[in-house]
């Protein structure tokens with residue numbers, strides 16, 4: 564097993580800076596999810612690691628091996644980096660059988676026959692595809708094809724596997740199953756996995772640690788999923804992970820109010836947030852809004868949707884619509900609120916951030 568280290572990686576496409584002095588360590592035998600919005604540079608980072616493109620600065624290490632260093636002019640070719648890869652579009656060869664697909668990278672590495680057979684058998688067992696050796700990809704479901712791609716990555720490297728949106732093309736149930744399988748496979752063999760996604764739900768289910776990139780390709784937080792959810796480093800992380808609502812705040816006569824057309828006092832709000840003179844907002848996650856009839860913050864239930872394990876409510880508070888999510892078990896315990904009903908609201912774990920600047924124009 565090996566850790567993966569990116570040190571001060573800079574990369575441009577033309578004039579456009581995609582990664583600037585980007586550093587990240589993926590610890591050995593862990594699943595690290597690199598999460599960020601579309602276009603932020605995740606795949607670019609993976610391509611640097613695999614050796615498909617060359618950063619302008621920095622170094623990349625896989626365990627003790629330096630696979631790239633701009634300063635020392637090291638640039639190990641992709642096939643000698645020994646990194647397993649699973650891409651979104653499966654990338655299994657359509658004209659090769661399952662077994663031939665799995666043997667392919669080992670043949671390229673010129674491995675001996677017995678070792679190839681042993682590894683292929685083991686990888687097929689790990690992804691539960693024994694019995695499908697002679698099937699062509701066209702005879703397999705999307706999930707089975709993806710398992711073949713994982714088996715092929717496993718035989719390429721038992722040290723490091725990179726997965727770039729590997730389950731995006733699968734239906735919801737299969738996605739869930741594949742996440743479980745990736746977790747079980749990783750647990751059994753202890754491979755280091757760098758998992759790239761813009762799907763925060765998948766990341767939360769899968770990872771040991773999460774790295775969050777913002778739109779500009781900066782690493783804005785690195786931590787266990789609890790850290791990211793409970794202690795978001797900034798507004799971007801708070802908004803990107805989980806479902807959140809934002810409400811404008813004002814202060815009057817030393818007291819803070821939510822301003823939603825009508826003003827509701829917010830007694831727990833620390834007044835020092837107004838010290839900078841900036842407009843402030845309160846962010847609260849949808850599952851951190853509780854119904855409490857004793858609360859003076861009065862709102863109206865516009866709609867209620869049952870989603871199996873949770874209820875989704877759309878609530879009108881003054882001139883704002885809020886989304887509230889409640890666990891189905893809590894609803895069973897405390898009772899469902901009905902459309903049209905008036906409710907009192909209580910905000911748990913609110914966060915305070917400067918308001919975003921409104922963009923002008925009609926665009």
Ligand SMILES: Nc1ncnc2c1ncn2[C@@H]1O[C@H](COP(=O)(O)OP(=O)(O)OP(=O)(O)O)[C@@H](O)[C@H]1O
Pocket residue numbers: 576581599600601602603604605606607608760761
């Ligand atoms: N070959 C290329 N030439 C020029 N620009 C590119 C090229 N490949 C990617 N880009 C640009 O680089 C930026 C980063 O792309 P990248 O594919 O790394 O993003 P990403 O975070 O992986 O996005 P997604 O989640 O949508 O896959 C984007 O603005 C993209 O348009």
